[in-house]
Amino acid sequence: MxxxxxxxxxxxxxxxxxxxxxxxxxxxxxxxxxxxxxLDRQYMEHRLDYLEDEADSAMLMRDDLEKKMTGLDKSSKEWEQLKEEYDYWAWETEASRLLSGYYHNVNTVYGEDQKIAELSIQRNQKLIDAIHKEYTGMLYQFSTPQREVEESQKEIYIMQKLLDNNKEELKENPSLSFLYSSPYExxxxxxxxxxxxxxxxxxxxxxxxxxxxxxxxxxxxxxxxxxxxxxxxxxxxxxxxxxxxxxxxxxxxxxxxxxxxxxxxxxxxxxxxxxxxxxxxxxxxxxxxxxxxxxxxxxxxxxxxxxxxxxxxxxxxxxxxxxxxxxxxxxxxxxxxxxxxxxxxxxxxxxxxxxxxxxxxxxxxxxxxxxxxxxxxxxxxxxxxxxxxxxxxxxxxxx
Structure with missing residues (x-):
């Protein structure tokens, strides 16, 4: 042999x-x-554009719902439904702006990684819920609502796992950096x-x-x-x-x-x-x-x-x-x-x-x-x- x-x-x-x-x-x-x-750079550019457009669109939707709610009886079912959607778009406006700012300043001390990870989890959870409720005016980063849900779930799993992996270190140092590595780097x-x-x-x-x-x-x-x-x-x-x-x-x-x-x-x-x-x-x-x-x-x-x-x-x-x-x-x-x-x-x-x-x-x-x-x-x-x-x-x- x-x-x-x-x-x-x-x-x-x-x-x-x-x-x-x-x-x-x-x-x-x-x-x-x-x-x-x-492709990673293109994705990050697309994500930045998406978050900025989402913040603007969410603000318009919030203002439009506020007008619709004016004059309605606050005890009515219609007002409660509009208020629920209004709260989502108000929150989405602020969350998208904060995340957009983070990605614009990813190598700076703009925001603590723990807060960014928790915000990403909350935003994705609310986004999935809004897609299922079929809110009007939704903007999608990906091609279809199903794909949007799948990608949001993936980000939730990864962010949650990162938080769990660094749980003990974060207790001692809340400003710990742990988001420096990602599939998009x-x-x-x-x-x-x-x-x-x-x-x-x-x-x-x-x-x-x-x-x-x-x-x-x-x-x-x-x-x-x-x-x-x-x-x-x-x-x-x-x-x-x-x-x-x-x-x-x-x-x-x-x-x-x-x-x-x-x-x-x-x-x-x-x-x-x-x-x-x-x-x-x-x-x-x-x-x-x-x-x-x-x-x-x-x-x-x-x-x-x-x-x-x-x-x-x-x-x-x-x-x-x-x-x-x-x-x-x-x-x-x-x-x-x-x-x-x-x-x-x-x-x-x-x-x-x-x-x-x-x-x-x-x-x-x-x-x-x-x-x-x-x-x-x-x-x-x-x-x-x-x-x-x-x-x-x-x-x-x-x-």
Whole structure:
């Protein structure tokens, strides 16, 4: 086995294209981080505009309701309903202005983090209640009322968790700063946590797929696989050596790219907070450190699943272009399913190839990943077994 691994690694690092792939993967992951940082800035600008517009709109609604209430009997049901809505818009005017001021002066001592967190929780709770009561004149930061409720609930969970995590410290120091790290700040830990968000990760998978096709199908196409049949090694040993080589190289490639990105964004925006709460599963949060461990485990097992499945396909194709076409079709189908149905439905996220590629969405939808992990292990074992059977049927006359 050691001799086979040495031969495989030697072939890998002798190929100049693989060095170009390493560089391409590093650049791509840095691009993912830069794009996320740009989206974060756009989000914060949009949030500021929204809060300012909301404050103005809430004030107009409050004044309009005040006019409607003039002359009405204060004991009437209509007056009570208008008064309830009036109180909401009066409170919303002040809350939106305070939060807008905080976000304008986030790096100053404008407001204590504890007060801002408590205000955010209260505002989101009142906003959700107002959406359910269908108050007129509602402005939405997000596209639909349902999405507005979901995002508001997420912010409530995170803010409450931050308050709970810092409860003892806040008793001694009410002006403690703990809101410096958030999903909307591209620091080192957030870069790692969000590196696999969105569709850009598909391009990383495509790079790995091109690498696999070059390692496996090229041998089938040129007939160089016959060299292994003249060695005393078992077919199972040969298959395992090839898979171990490509898996370890792929994980090294991802680890190197993520490590460089982590250093870059830690230098730019700080390392972040390992205890920062991330949404995982339904109505649950987990510290950033545990989230990264789960993410790393799922990415690793997903990469192995993809590699062994692509390896199996490569044994049936005689041309490298055919394997690339098959992989491209699979990835395009995954993307179209994503675009058509979205990933809000947990059953869509669990589908094969989608669950291996959109790992971060899987973590956000499901808390218990033992079943998904077990399915991946079974798939790995099945594809390795099928690959051994297929490779055993090849002989020196093939090709």
């Amino acid at each position: 050691k001799r086979l691994l040495f031969i495989e690694y030697y072939k890998l690092f002798r190929n100049k294209k693989n060095w170009l792939m390493i560089l391409a993967c590093i650049v791509l992951f840095l691009f993912i981080g830069i794009q996320n940082m740009s 591209m620091n080192g830990f957030n870069y790692l946590a969000r590196a696999f968000d969105g569709i850009l990760y598909i391009f990383v998978i495509m790079l790995l797929y091109l690498f696999i096709s070059d390692c496996y199908t090229k041998e089938m196409e040129q007939g160089s696989y016959k060299f292994y049949m003249t060695t005393p090694y078992k077919r199972t040993t040969i298959i395992l050596a090839k898979i171990i080589t490509v898996v370890s190289f792929s994980l090294f490639l991802l680890g190197l790219s993520l490590g460089i990105g982590f250093l870059v964004f830690s230098f730019l925006n700080g390392i972040g907070d390992i205890q920062y709460p991330y949404i995982i599963g339904k109505n649950l949060t987990t510290p950033c450190g545990k989230y990264l461990i789960k993410l790393g485990a799922m990415v690793t097992i997903s990469i192995i699943t993809l590699i062994v499945s692509f390896f199996y396909f490569s044994l049936y194709t005689k041309k490298q272009t055919t394997l690339i076409a098959i992989g491209s079709c699979i990835l395009l189908c995954v993307y179209f399913i994503y675009a058509l149905f979205g990933l809000s439905n947990v059953h869509i996220v669990e589908l094969p190839f989608i669950s291996q590629i959109y790992v971060s969405k899987l973590l956000q939808q499901k808390n218990n990943l033992i079943g998904i992990g077990a399915v991946n292990i079974v798939l790995i074992a099945c594809f390795i077994k099928l690959s051994v059977i297929r490779f055993s049927k090849l002989d020196l006359k093939d090709g």
